[in-house]
Amino acid sequence: MIYTPSSLAVVVFLLMVIGTVALSFYLGSKAKSSAGYFAAGGGIHWFVNGIAFAGDYLSAASFLGICGMVAFFGFDGFLYSIGFLAGWLVALLVIAEPLKRLGKYTFADALASNFQSTGIRSAAGFSTLVVSIVYLIPQMVGAGALVKPLLGLQYWQGVVLVGSIVVVIVVTAGMVSTTYVQFLKGGLLVLFSLILTILVLARGIQVAPGVARTQPQRITVAFDGSKLIDGIPLGLKSDQKNVEPVGRVLELSNGKTSTGPLGPIRFLNELSGARVELSQTNKKTEGDKPVIEYAPRVVQGSDMMSPGNHPTFKGIRQKEWYPKLDFMSLMLALFAGTASLPHILIRYYTVKDQASARKSTIVGIAAIGFFYLLTLYIGFGAMVSGALDPSDSNMAAPLLAKSFSELLFAAISAIAFTTVLGTVSGLIVAAGGCVAHDFVAGMLGMQLNDQQLIRVAKIASMVVGALAILAGLAFEGMNVTYLVGWAFAIAASANLPALLMLLFYKGTTKQGVIWGVLIGTISSVLWIALCPEMYKSLYGLDPKEALVPFSQPGIVTIPLSFIVILLVSMFTSTEHRQPSID
Amino acid sequence: MHHPANSTEHEPDHVIARRQKIGVILLLLFTLAYAGFIGLCAFAYDWISKTKISGIPLTVAYGFGLLFLSLVVAMLYGLLSRTRS
Numbered sequence: 001m002i003y004t005p006s007s008l009a010v011v012v013f014l015l016m017v018i019g020t021v022a023l024s025f026y027l028g029s030k031a032k033s034s035a036g037y038f039a040a041g042g043g044i045h046w047f048v049n050g051i052a053f054a055g056d057y058l059s060a061a062s063f064l065g066i067c068g069m070v071a072f073f074g075f076d077g078f079l080y081s082i083g084f085l086a087g088w089l090v091a092l093l094v095i096a097e098p099l100k101r102l103g104k105y106t107f108a109d110a111l112a113s114n115f116q117s118t119g120i121r122s123a124a125g126f127s128t129l130v131v132s133i134v135y136l137i138p139q140m141v142g143a144g145a146l147v148k149p150l151l152g153l154q155y156w157q158g159v160v161l162v163g164s165i166v167v168v169i170v171v172t173a174g175m176v177s178t179t180y181v182q183f184l185k186g187g188l189l190v191l192f193s194l195i196l197t198i199l200v201l202a203r204g205i206q207v208a209p210g211v212a213r214t215q216p217q218r219i220t221v222a223f224d225g226s227k228l229i230d231g232i233p234l235g236l237k238s239d240q241k242n243v244e245p246v247g248r249v250l251e252l253s254n255g256k257t258s259t260g261p262l263g264p265i266r267f268l269n270e271l272s273g274a275r276v277e278l279s280q281t282n283k284k285t286e287g288d289k290p291v292i293e294y295a296p297r298v299v300q301g302s303d304m305m306s307p308g309n310h311p312t313f314k315g316i317r318q319k320e321w322y323p324k325l326d327f328m329s330l331m332l333a334l335f336a337g338t339a340s341l342p343h344i345l346i347r348y349y350t351v352k353d354q355a356s357a358r359k360s361t362i363v364g365i366a367a368i369g370f371f372y373l374l375t376l377y378i379g380f381g382a383m384v385s386g387a388l389d390p391s392d393s394n395m396a397a398p399l400l401a402k403s404f405s406e407l408l409f410a411a412i413s414a415i416a417f418t419t420v421l422g423t424v425s426g427l428i429v430a431a432g433g434c435v436a437h438d439f440v441a442g443m444l445g446m447q448l449n450d451q452q453l454i455r456v457a458k459i460a461s462m463v464v465g466a467l468a469i470l471a472g473l474a475f476e477g478m479n480v481t482y483l484v485g486w487a488f489a490i491a492a493s494a495n496l497p498a499l500l501m502l503l504f505y506k507g508t509t510k511q512g513v514i515w516g517v518l519i520g521t522i523s524s525v526l527w528i529a530l531c532p533e534m535y536k537s538l539y540g541l542d543p544k545e546a547l548v549p550f551s552q553p554g555i556v557t558i559p560l561s562f563i564v565i566l567l568v569s570m571f572t573s574t575e576h577r578q579p580s581i582d
Numbered sequence: 583m584h585h586p587a588n589s590t591e592h593e594p595d596h597v598i599a600r601r602q603k604i605g606v607i608l609l610l611l612f613t614l615a616y617a618g619f620i621g622l623c624a625f626a627y628d629w630i631s632k633t634k635i636s637g638i639p640l641t642v643a644y645g646f647g648l649l650f651l652s653l654v655v656a657m658l659y660g661l662l663s664r665t666r667s
Contacts, residue, residue, distance in 0.1 A: 075641055075642065075645070078642075078645055079623075079645075081645075081649070082616075082619070082645050082648050082649065085648075085649055085652050086612070086616050086648065086652060088652065088656075089608075089609060089612050089652055089655055089656065090609065092605075092656055092659060093605035093606070093608050093609040093612075093655075093659060094602070094605050094606065094609055097598075097601070097602075098602075101598075265636065265637070265638065268637075268638055268642060269637045269638070272637070272638075272639070302639065305631075305638075305639045305641060305642050306627075306630075306631035306639060306641050307623050307627075307631075307641060308627065308631075316623055316624055316627050317627055324624045324625070327620075327623070327624055328620055328624055331616075331620045335613075335616060354593070355663075358659075358660060358663060359660065361656070362656045362657060362659075362660045365652060365653060365656040366653055366656070369649050369650075369652055369653050372649060373646070373649055376642075376645075503602075504606075
């Protein structure tokens with residue numbers, strides 16, 4: 001779909017970006033020490049940190065990806081919400097306080113604290129870098145998708161823009177500015193999602209005028225390389241044609257044409273009885289030219305409230321084991337991954353003590369849980385709004401906002417953009433800190449003063465930012481939520497087993513931790529590289545030829561990492577066993 | 583080189599151990615509820631998708647329930663940690 005850039009949206013967007021960068025410069029002038037740069041001096045109030053948790057965590061995947069998935073595939077998107085939130089309990093109940101007690105700047109600090117081991121520090125640094133870069137990919141993809149309707153820019157321009165702005169933010173102020181950007185972003189995201197949900201419920205559901213579409217919308221490529229839709233040039237001019245939006249309600253229960261305002265439960269009841277026209281994307285080749293078809297797909301509302309509509313989850317409805325394992329593997333990764341994400345873990349070092357770490361996590365859970373509740377209504381609201389872009393599910397929430405008002409669209413889009421900025425900033429701070437502390441000071445043993453450490457972290461941040469831009473360009477078009485699932489699986493396989501074994505198994509040795517982290521990281525990355533989804537989406541090969549049977553690695557690689565830690569610990573010398581943590 | 587950014591709290595070991603025990607018990611309880619949901623979706627799809635509570639499919643009701651349970655468990659842990667310590 002081609003969008004008309006909105007000048008209001010551009011103004012709001014620019015104000016948001018200028019405000020964010022100005023805040024970074026202001027706070028950057030205050031944070032001079034490495035403790036200030038990497039951990040905000042441990043001086044962030046627990047409530048601010050809790051909302052900043054929400055800001056860090058509610059990424060492009062949460063806002064754009066989940067709403068888009070709910071809009072096109074119903075309850076399947078909400079499965080991510082459930083998994084994402086459930087993971088926070090692992091963080092609160094077993095990880096938060098020990099991590100705060102044992103560490104100083106990075107996740108590796110906590111792992112290495114009992115052994116003073118550069119090997120552990122290097123392995124944990126390696127996993128932090130891998131997870132940060134993999135998690136950066138969906139954020140960049142989300143950014144590229146977002147700037148198309150917001151600013152009228154190309155996808156690649158959006159990716160480069162976000163990468164550049166974030167590097168400026170991180171290089172100017174580090175963790176202090178990142179925390180306050182996250183605080184503002186998290187608060188605004190929850191507030192505007194609530195406003196959007198109230199508007200969805202107040203509008204209710206209406207039957208769309210006209211008859212159901214019977215033919216697909218076909219995008220083809222003309223001889224000169226330009227795109228055609230149904231044989232007409234694609235565009236916004238009078239002699240051109242644009243992709244038509246979908247999400248039209250064809251029928252409501254009891255022959256109604258409009259429901260009027262609805263409460264939260266009644267909305268779900270009415271949607272359950274509705275028939276809605278969505279679309280299904282089919283990509284094929286005719287001759288040597290690619291063809292994309294957006295075929296009409298009529299769904300019953302009640303069916304959209306059960307899992308199994310999205311290709312990722314359709315295995316739930318099948319009898320075969322592999323698709324069911326794929327589903328369970330994803331849900332396990334979401335559950336175990338949150339407490340293993342580097343940019344979340346380093347946030348525990350920004351508060352003063354364990355009680356603050358605990359309280360900030362509870363605030364984070366409340367804000368994040370409330371937001372995820374709203375995503376179901378935003379997604380379902382988009383599904384019946386008649387404003388869905390069949391070519392990009394990630395645009396569901398901003399376009400729903402646009403169906404109410406241009407100002408709301410501008411605000412939601414700008415917030416979504418800062419969502420990406422905030423999460424990317426957090427990840428790059430984590431990666432930069434990891435390079436400075438775990439590799440340069442830890443593994444290489446270089447004696448650096450505060451300013452040198454900060455300089456190393458800033459240079460590393462620029463390199464990671466450049467890598468994120470390249471990765472964002474390579475993965476254009478993939479659903480951001482799916483990509484996030486992989487990042488969670490890698491984090492959960494690499495980091496959580498080592499953390500848990502260190503806390504609960506006194507026989508854990510330093511070799512056990514090192515091998516557990518390395519095997520967890522490498523096995524999950526390899527599994528993803530060889531899985532059916534990568535064969536189909538990235539390599540353009542037949543997914544049946546993939547070397548592993550399903551796409552989500554967690555159910556194999558998380559237990560594998562536990563087993564490796566246990567076995568290596570049992571077979572390595574007792575002199576390397578950890579001293580008691582208690 | 584590595585100066586602690588914070589670390590101002592020094593709790594007795596038994597307090598830390600007791601809180602860790604509370605955390606593990608609550609996590610196990612929540613994990614059971616979460617695993618139940620995943621198990622029902624994977625192995626009792628027909629039943630969970632057709633059963634309704636007040637007109638709402640059990641899938642949605644259970645999902646909402648897990649979100650609320652997360653909050654309840656988090657607040658309970660906060661409360662128990664405070665009183666116990």
